[in-house]
Amino acid sequence: MRQKVQLFSVTLAVLVMTSVTAEPADDIKPPMGYRNWFHVNTMIVDKASPLFDTLGGMHNVHVNSVGEAALKKGGPYPDRTVFVTDLHEFSVSDGSFVMGNRKGLAVMVKDAKKYAATGGWGFQFFAGGDPKKPVVTDAAKQCFECHVPKKDQDYVYSTYIP
Amino acid sequence: MRQKVQLFSVTLAVLVMTSVTAEPADDIKPPMGYRNWFHVNTMIVDKASPLFDTLGGMHNVHVNSVGEAALKKGGPYPDRTVFVTDLHEFSVSDGSFVMGNRKGLAVMVKDAKKYAATGGWGFQFFAGGDPKKPVVTDAAKQCFECHVPKKDQDYVYSTYIP
Numbered sequence: 001m002r003q004k005v006q007l008f009s010v011t012l013a014v015l016v017m018t019s020v021t022a023e024p025a026d027d028i029k030p031p032m033g034y035r036n037w038f039h040v041n042t043m044i045v046d047k048a049s050p051l052f053d054t055l056g057g058m059h060n061v062h063v064n065s066v067g068e069a070a071l072k073k074g075g076p077y078p079d080r081t082v083f084v085t086d087l088h089e090f091s092v093s094d095g096s097f098v099m100g101n102r103k104g105l106a107v108m109v110k111d112a113k114k115y116a117a118t119g120g121w122g123f124q125f126f127a128g129g130d131p132k133k134p135v136v137t138d139a140a141k142q143c144f145e146c147h148v149p150k151k152d153q154d155y156v157y158s159t160y161i162p
Numbered sequence: 163m164r165q166k167v168q169l170f171s172v173t174l175a176v177l178v179m180t181s182v183t184a185e186p187a188d189d190i191k192p193p194m195g196y197r198n199w200f201h202v203n204t205m206i207v208d209k210a211s212p213l214f215d216t217l218g219g220m221h222n223v224h225v226n227s228v229g230e231a232a233l234k235k236g237g238p239y240p241d242r243t244v245f246v247t248d249l250h251e252f253s254v255s256d257g258s259f260v261m262g263n264r265k266g267l268a269v270m271v272k273d274a275k276k277y278a279a280t281g282g283w284g285f286q287f288f289a290g291g292d293p294k295k296p297v298v299t300d301a302a303k304q305c306f307e308c309h310v311p312k313k314d315q316d317y318v319y320s321t322y323i324p
Contacts, residue, residue: 039197039248041261042204042220049257058204060222086201088323095211097259099203099323161250161261 028124030105030131034084037062040071040158044090044097057103060086061158067110075154081110083156086129105129108156118144119155190286192267192293196246199224202233202320206252206259219265220252223320229272237316243272245318248291267291270318280306281317 040061045051063071067081089100105126112120123143127133136142147155202223207213225233229243246269251262267288274282285305289295298304309317
């Protein structure tokens with residue numbers, strides 16, 4: 001279960017960035033239509049979590065059609081696979097957790113050659129989902145370091161839940 | 163917020179059925195490919211909810227392409243619109259809620275003529291997502307009654323969250 005929590009350590013590293021920089025680490029853009037991509041899983045980081053301050057929210061993970069078959073096998077992923085975490089606020093009422101506004105979009109793009117230094121993956125996080133607000137400037141340090149333990153799943157924490 | 167909780171009262175009505183009947187109320191089948199349909203929203207009904215015994219779980223709502231534009235307008239929905247609630251177990255670890263196995267699929271299908279007696283919607287719930295385990299035998303009583311208050315949204319509780 002601890003491993004599951006680590007799933008979003010990439011986001012943790014990203015969210016602790018306080019500045020909205022003009023020098024993103026790459027040319028990754030927020031993908032279009034990701035809410036129609038395969039729904040991989042959902043996770044909520046709640047107030048009781050030590051990660052809440054940086055990671056709190058409702059995380060919905062999607063993968064594009066390029067990576068869907070690989071997800072079901074547990075990787076490895078072909079080039080042009082894209083994962084998106086659609087991170088939203090949530091509220092709690094009468095014991096139910098309800099989705100709120102978007103906090104941001106975390107994106108992983110596979111290109112074995114281009115991103116060879118970070119396991120073949122490019123990483124970016126867009127505050128509020130805004131293409132003008134990328135916050136990752138050093139993907140190796142802010143993102144990839146936390147994915148290294150998942151090398152046997154091609155550095156992807158998410159697994160297929162039928 | 164109370165209204166949001168009512169969103170799943172249809173499922174409540176369904177889940178309190180204890181028998182897996184051989185006489186479903188309609189010919190609705192679990193749709194294929196719904197995890198690639200537009201992701202409408204997520205809700206978790208947790209242990210603290212008075213609805214937990216019957217409704218507990220992680221609810222991911224999807225709508226097919228026929229109904230997507232109508233969702234964004236708040237209805238009404240054209241015939242052949244389908245909503246699916248993909249209901250899963252969840253576990254909690256260190257304050258994070260993690261998705262588990264499927265508990266069931268709740269399905270709403272729009273056909274104004276065929277389902278005129280229930281607001282133009284057909285309703286079904288499949289235990290475990292199994293096409294052989296429909297549990298709704300009286301959609302008017304088990305499902306539609308709880309949707310009547312949402313007549314101004316074409317009897318749909320879910321709303322579009324950008």
